[in-house]
Amino acid sequence: MECRPAYDSDLIARAQRGDAAAYEEIVLRYQQIAFRTAYVISGSAADAEDAAQEGFVKAYRALDRFRLDAELRPWLLRIVANEARNRVRSSGRRHQLELRLTEGFRQGDAAPSPEAVAVAADERRRLLAIVNALSEEDRLVIASRYFLQLSGEETAATLGIAEGTVKSRLSRALARLRARVEESANA
Secondary structure, eight states: OTHHHHHHHHHHHHHHHOOHHHHHHHHHHHHHHHHHHHHHOOOOOOHHHHHHHHHHHHHTOOOOOOOOSSSSSHHHHHHHHHHHHHHHHHHHHHOOOOOOOOOOOOTTTTOHHHHHHHHHHHHHHHHHHHHSSHHHHHHHIIIIIIIIIOHHHHHHHHTSHHHHHHHHHHHHHHHHHHHHHHHHHHO
């Protein structure tokens, strides 16, 4: 993974010189995380798909302004996130966040019992309902760091805030989430 930025720089340099195949490779590499980022913001698969696609188009048009010493992924995700935010704002509607947690099931693990699967599914639904009830600011920072597994730097770039702000928002958001989880457990 450490060699990725250098490889990205090579692809960007080639794309800046007009190599369409290089930009296509960039799109293929980042289309899933771009879609997931847009989905976290918009809450709609259709809007996320449109925002990610338009984000790639805008990034392509802005290639000449990209600094080769910068990292591609945060720059690209910021463009996609801005496009998703603009779509949500312009549509005038607020979508409910529908995140899917993946199970921690690994190849070679024993298959969980049907009861364990049912309990885990209920717990996931309950946790997602609690996350969805948080403010948009809290949902976005938690989803970016834990569901999308973006780094602090990538979360900052994606959300358009400072990395220190990510840390403080995440700390406060997790405290609110923890309190609501405890509240619902005691109810």
